[in-house]
Structures are given as structure tokens and as C-alpha cells.
Amino acid sequence: MNLLVTGGAGFIGSHFIHYELAHDSAVQIVNLDLLTYAADLDNLDAIKDERRYVFVQGNITNRELVTELVRQYRIDAIVNFAAESHVDRSIRQPDVFIASNVQGVAALLAVSRACHIGRFLQVSTDEVYGSLGPTGYSTEEAALRPNSPYAASKAAADLLVRAAVATYGLDACATRCANNYGPYQFPEKLIPLMVTNGLLGEKLPLYGDGLNMRDWLAVQDHCRAIDLVLRRGQTGNVYNVSGRSEHTNREIAERIVAALHLPDDAIVTVPDRLGDDRRYAVDPTKIMTELGWRPEVSFDDGLQATIQWYVDHETWWRPLKKRAALD
Numbered sequence: 001m002n003l004l005v006t007g008g009a010g011f012i013g014s015h016f017i018h019y020e021l022a023h024d025s026a027v028q029i030v031n032l033d034l035l036t037y038a039a040d041l042d043n044l045d046a047i048k049d050e051r052r053y054v055f056v057q058g059n060i061t062n063r064e065l066v067t068e069l070v071r072q073y074r075i076d077a078i079v080n081f082a083a084e085s086h087v088d089r090s091i092r093q094p095d096v097f098i099a100s101n102v103q104g105v106a107a108l109l110a111v112s113r114a115c116h117i118g119r120f121l122q123v124s125t126d127e128v129y130g131s132l133g134p135t136g137y138s139t140e141e142a143a144l145r146p147n148s149p150y151a152a153s154k155a156a157a158d159l160l161v162r163a164a165v166a167t168y169g170l171d172a173c174a175t176r177c178a179n180n181y182g183p184y185q186f187p188e189k190l191i192p193l194m195v196t197n198g199l200l201g202e203k204l205p206l207y208g209d210g211l212n213m214r215d216w217l218a219v220q221d222h223c224r225a226i227d228l229v230l231r232r233g234q235t236g237n238v239y240n241v242s243g244r245s246e247h248t249n250r251e252i253a254e255r256i257v258a259a260l261h262l263p264d265d266a267i268v269t270v271p272d273r274l275g276d277d278r279r280y281a282v283d284p285t286k287i288m289t290e291l292g293w294r295p296e297v298s299f300d301d302g303l304q305a306t307i308q309w310y311v312d313h314e315t316w317w318r319p320l321k322k323r324a325a326l327d
Helices: 011-022 040-049 063-072 087-092 095-116 151-167 188-200 217-231 249-260 284-290 299-312 316-327
Strands: 002-006 028-033 053-057 077-080 121-123 174-176 179-183 203-209 213-218 237-241 246-248 267-270
Touching: 002 011, 002 063, 011 028, 011 040, 011 063, 011 188, 028 063, 040 053, 053 121, 063 095, 077 217, 087 095, 087 151, 095 151, 095 246, 121 217, 151 174, 151 203, 174 217, 174 299, 179 217, 179 267, 179 299, 188 203, 188 249, 188 299, 188 316, 203 237, 217 237, 217 284, 237 299, 249 267, 249 299, 299 316
Parallel strands: 002 028, 002 077, 028 053, 077 121, 121 174, 174 237, 179 213, 203 267
Antiparallel strands: 213 246
16 A cells, blocks of 8 residues: 555654554555644654655645655555644634645645545544533534634544545545644643653643543554554544543643652643633544454553653753744
8 A cells, every 4th residue: 555644744643654664564655744843754763764665845735746746656545644733823823724734634635536546534633522521422423513723623624524525425534533642742732741841840831720631542552543444444434533541631740740750839720721622532432343443552551651751752852842932
């Protein structure tokens, strides 16, 4: 299989590329990435000389470039990770998110139709469902109720994929995943932010009362799910991906404080961000029953391994912290 992976220098995309090359000896991968602030080719340094892997810097909105790559490398399927993904930034700069997450997906779908791509997979998020109460789970049939510009842009992209299937008969699927964590995650996200701040002796900022609830999944478990949907998912279907591991932001921060032996006053509360959702939780029954997927990494083990990775890789994240501060 010849894959075009867009956004492959980002956190989840780079893990997916490593996974595919390690588990399918016949796969050929073209990685198209614009290399915005959160992307880092160091994530892929171990495979830069791999003959089955090619990197191209470029924008997914550039239909001519995407078409050229699809034809040159005889692409069979596109897996789209390319997206602006930080909620705080979407509040400040929603237009950037619309350009990448909506217009970019529209361009990829147009090329997929024109070039008769065999499978298009949109990697989405549980945030498209909006906030839940203290109980219950969002299924794939739940209404989309996004509350941030980021979530709204991802919901719009999901609907474009749905329309491409219904209108043009495109072979496309989407996944909607819980919060990912693991190595190589940009240090503006919750877990790496808290860990790296702690290692620098800085305070760990917690929005509001810190009781916002999120469902967490190790990135390697997510990659296995994406691979299954890519190869076996039913056309037009959406698949929720969840580890069923819910924790409040305060609990996460307190675990990191304990793991790093930080002082009790390391956590500080800051004003809540605009439109902050109280709880996300998706039901993964469909992907479990139809495709046989199961999470394999427990949150306790995964979090400890992630904390240790950041402890051991200070030379990787220090420059990114500076980049984020200057952006």
C-alpha cells in the first residue's frame, strides 16, 4: 500500500508513520507536512534514510502539489492528520484553523475524487461532540455540538467527508479519538506542559477549578486503531476511539507533581479559558466489536512512561518551549 500521510511530522502523525513502517514491510509512505510550529522532523529522525519513506514540505491546500504527489507515488490512500489543534490558539486565531482544518480537508477531498483514491481517512477528535454532563458517552450517532473554534473546524471537516461519501461515492472514513498522550507531544498540551514546567521549576497552570474531565488514550493505541480503520473500516463510517480512562485535569497535575517530587504549591489555578468544555467521553464499542480493537496501555503505565520520556529528552523539548513562548 502506498500512503500519503498529511501532517506526519506532528505528534500523532509521526507515531503513525513509525507504526506503519514497523508493521507492514510492503507499505510506502509519503509524508506531506507544512512544518508549522508544532511539527518537528526530529520525531522522524530514526527513519529519515528509510527507502520506503519520503518527506515533502508543503501545504495540503495546494491541490496541484497534492495531485502531483498522488500521481508520482501512485498513492492508494490518504490519512489526514494535518490540522491546527490547540484550543487556546483557535480562540485567538480562528481563521488559521478554518484555513487548515476546513479548507485543507476540502482540497484533499477534491484531489481524492479527481485521482480516484482508494481510501481517505480523516483523523478527527471527540471534541466535535461538545461537552457532556457527569455521566454518559457520545456514540458515533450523537449530534455534533462543537464549542470552540478548533472543535467547530474539525466538525466541519467531518461533515465535508460525510458529504463526499454521500454525494460523490468517495471511499472515506473518520476516526474520533479521545485525548492522546505520549512521547514527542508538543509542550503546549496538558501533560507535556505540566511535566516540562515542573522540570524547569515553573508553576503548573490549571484552568478554573481543574475538574474538567478528559478521556485519555496512549498514542500507540490510537495508531493501531487508525490502521484498522484504514484497512478494514466500512466506507462512510465514523469510529470512536477511547481508552475509557477518564481523569480530571487536577488529577493529572497532581500525579505529575507526585512523580516529579514537586512542592505542594507547584499547581496554580488560572482563569478558565473561553468556552471550556466540562467533560468529553466517547463510546468505543463500535470499533471494538466490528474491528476487534482494544487499548493495550493502561493509563498508569502510560503516564509514568511519558513522564520519564520527557525527563530523559530535555534536549528535544527545551527548544520547543522557547518556540511556543515566542509564537
